[in-house]
Amino acid sequence: MAARHKSVETKFMEDRSHVLESLKRLDRRSFLKVAGAAAGAVLAKGLMPPHSFQLVEVANAAVTKSFETQGESGNRPFRFAYLSDSHLYERTINQRFIRGAVKAVEDINALDPQPDFVLFGGDLAQLGRRAELEMGRQILAELKAPVKMMVGEHDWFLDLGESWQDLFGPPNYSFDWKGVHFVTLMSVHEKDFWTARHMTPEERMNTVAGLDNPIQSRFEVGTAEREWLKKDLAKVSPSTPLVIFSHSPLYKYYRNWNFWTEDADQVQAILKPYRHVTVIHGHTHQMLFNQIGNISFYGMLSTAWPWPYAPTGLPALTVQMNRADPFDQLDGLGDGNLQVRADGLVDKVYNLWDRNPISVKADYLTSHGKIDRPPAPQFASY
Amino acid sequence: MHPNRLLSILTLSAAAIIGLAFTIPFHARAQQSTVPQSVPTSSEQVVHHNVPASTDGGTVIMLCDGKTSIEVKGLKAGEPMSHAQAIAVTHELMDKWRRENPGEKWEMAQENQPESAASAAANAPVSAAHSAKSPPPTRKIQQGDTYASFTDRDYKIWQTETDKFVAEGKTIFHSSKLLGSTIGVSCDMCHPDAANTHPETYPKYQVQLQRVALLRDMIDWCIENPVKGKTLSPDDEKLRALEAYILAQRKGVPLDYGKH
Numbered sequence: 001m002a003a004r005h006k007s008v009e010t011k012f013m014e015d016r017s018h019v020l021e022s023l024k025r026l027d028r029r030s031f032l033k034v035a036g037a038a039a040g041a042v043l044a045k046g047l048m049p050p051h052s053f054q055l056v057e058v059a060n061a062a063v064t065k066s067f068e069t070q071g072e073s074g075n076r077p078f079r080f081a082y083l084s085d086s087h088l089y090e091r092t093i094n095q096r097f098i099r100g101a102v103k104a105v106e107d108i109n110a111l112d113p114q115p116d117f118v119l120f121g122g123d124l125a126q127l128g129r130r131a132e133l134e135m136g137r138q139i140l141a142e143l144k145a146p147v148k149m150m151v152g153e154h155d156w157f158l159d160l161g162e163s164w165q166d167l168f169g170p171p172n173y174s175f176d177w178k179g180v181h182f183v184t185l186m187s188v189h190e191k192d193f194w195t196a197r198h199m200t201p202e203e204r205m206n207t208v209a210g211l212d213n214p215i216q217s218r219f220e221v222g223t224a225e226r227e228w229l230k231k232d233l234a235k236v237s238p239s240t241p242l243v244i245f246s247h248s249p250l251y252k253y254y255r256n257w258n259f260w261t262e263d264a265d266q267v268q269a270i271l272k273p274y275r276h277v278t279v280i281h282g283h284t285h286q287m288l289f290n291q292i293g294n295i296s297f298y299g300m301l302s303t304a305w306p307w308p309y310a311p312t313g314l315p316a317l318t319v320q321m322n323r324a325d326p327f328d329q330l331d332g333l334g335d336g337n338l339q340v341r342a343d344g345l346v347d348k349v350y351n352l353w354d355r356n357p358i359s360v361k362a363d364y365l366t367s368h369g370k371i372d373r374p375p376a377p378q379f380a381s382y
Numbered sequence: 383m384h385p386n387r388l389l390s391i392l393t394l395s396a397a398a399i400i401g402l403a404f405t406i407p408f409h410a411r412a413q414q415s416t417v418p419q420s421v422p423t424s425s426e427q428v429v430h431h432n433v434p435a436s437t438d439g440g441t442v443i444m445l446c447d448g449k450t451s452i453e454v455k456g457l458k459a460g461e462p463m464s465h466a467q468a469i470a471v472t473h474e475l476m477d478k479w480r481r482e483n484p485g486e487k488w489e490m491a492q493e494n495q496p497e498s499a500a501s502a503a504a505n506a507p508v509s510a511a512h513s514a515k516s517p518p519p520t521r522k523i524q525q526g527d528t529y530a531s532f533t534d535r536d537y538k539i540w541q542t543e544t545d546k547f548v549a550e551g552k553t554i555f556h557s558s559k560l561l562g563s564t565i566g567v568s569c570d571m572c573h574p575d576a577a578n579t580h581p582e583t584y585p586k587y588q589v590q591l592q593r594v595a596l597l598r599d600m601i602d603w604c605i606e607n608p609v610k611g612k613t614l615s616p617d618d619e620k621l622r623a624l625e626a627y628i629l630a631q632r633k634g635v636p637l638d639y640g641k642h
Contacts, residue, residue, distance in 0.1 A: 326603075
């Protein structure tokens with residue numbers, strides 16, 4: 001198993017995060033000295049000229065200090081990590097996507113201290129096959145921290161969730177952790193488009209797997225699960241921070257590619273009474289964030305392939321990631337980690353492979369872009 | 383062409399068509415209502431200019447309209463003309479074309495630069511299916527020129543043919559099998575609706591290819607990697623159809639060669 005054999009990329013990223021971690025532990029005076037050395041090391045490794053990442057990370061260091069103090073309601077700050085959208089084919093068909101998933105596992109295992117848990121953001125499999133899901137489970141089993149599973153449409157539409165639930169349990173559930181209430185949703189239900197068309201399970205799966213295939217229905221949480229959510233939240237006080245995991249974005253970004261949740265408005269209404277709500281979603285394979293009322297939204301990166309920004313509907317607060325380099329298999333991909341602050345808001349780090357990591361502060365979103373703006377892209381989509 | 387050779391090509395292409403038809407995956411079949419299932423023919427007959435024979439041993443030169451021709455006296459086949467003679471011959475050809483097409487206006491490209499439509503162009507990609515925008519010329523406006531003699535029906539047929547070709551490209555773009563992928567990967571997985579393929583920016587220098595690339599070079603590169611299939615030759619029907627589909631998704635976007 002590849003966890004015992006480290007890829008070049010992983011070794012490189014380890015070196016880099018080591019430098020960054022040591023930077024955080026420095027006082028001001030020694031900072032400049034080491035920052036210079038770090039820049040030299042980074043240059044020697046052929047990375048882009050040093051710019052944002054040292055500064056961004058040092059800014060983080062200040063925040064990290066305040067994490068260590070106790071939160072207002074006695075909540076303790078903590079960190080969790082994610083990997084998402086690995087789209088695994090069976091080993092005999094495609095190894096590239098497997099390498100991506102394994103690399104993310106290595107990344108997360110190298111975090112020190114370890115995250116409290118790891119979210120898998122959905123679309124473990126490419127075509128919902130049992131063998132794909134089982135291999136995915138094997139890869140995720142290498143993670144040192146406990147794993148929270150979420151389902152995606154690629155996992156579901158071959159057998160309507162039979163294998164996935166068999167392997168991982170119910171797709172929607174909630175739990176409490178260090179003062180935060182977490183809810184994982186199954187948000188990729190689709191209205192039946194297959195029966196009337198006499199589709200086989202494979203045809204149904206392949207239709208859903210085609211992002212721009214217009215035959216399929218739009219994603220939804222659905223009436224039954226919205227009722228379940230209401231009931232689940234009935235016992236949670238409005239001052240308790242909420243973090244919601246959802247594969248689809250839980251807002252309306254771009255309908256044609258199902259960057260979209262049909263009943264997003266109803267779900268948002270259920271979350272409205274809560275002071276701090278953070279939605280972490282998969283499916284869109286890009287740096288993506290949004291703020292709607294009290295709700296902050298973050299899209300996760302994929303470990304398989306990046307997706308272009310949709311031609312319309314991109315939230316104004318999103319700072320695009322640079323367009324991916326088609327000549328670099330890992331570019332535009334990555335994993336990430338999330339720092340839950342004592343007040344329940346969530347700071348997020350996009351750990352973009354082969355690039356400098358990018359931090360997106362909760363304050364950037366809750367201030368509607370007034371402070372902490374992440375660095376602008378050099379190559380935006382057009 | 384020798385009749386036997388023609389026959390064997392026809393047989394071969396029929397085999398190719400059948401072969402492809404078998405490999406259309408259920409994915410493509412599921413899309414039946416949007417994508418016509420015709421399959422690229424790899425040897426559709428290419429039409430050539432039907433140049434009249436020379437009457438007194440010179441060389442017959444024909445215009446791009448496939449009709450207007452003159453004979454250059456004393457010019458042997460394969461013999462180059464002097465620059466001055468070439469200019470004289472092209473002028474003579476154009477004069478003849480003007481005489482035969484009174485009322486037809488010859489427009490200079492430079493005088494015809496489109497207004498900058500950059501802002502409009504940034505909008506959503508246009509779907510592949512659209513009918514000819516400008517209405518066919520009617521006899522009331524101009525008479526006698528070649529294009530005015532075509533009817534609405536002709537335009538519809540051409541548009542249908544074009545859309546069919548684009549749809550073939552769409553099928554290939556969405557099918558790892560037709561692309562010859564050895565790893566189950568198709569273009570749409572990373573380029574829904576051909577997004578981020580930017581055909582309007584070609585030709586442009588691609589450092590990794592170490593040359594000025596045309597769209598087809600980049601398509602071929604992507605077929606080889608990440609799709610991991612075999613590259614297609616520039617006149618391969620599949621490559622032509624892919625190019626057609628990709629371009630059709632960017633209708634209305636101004637050409638901007640060299641952009642990165």
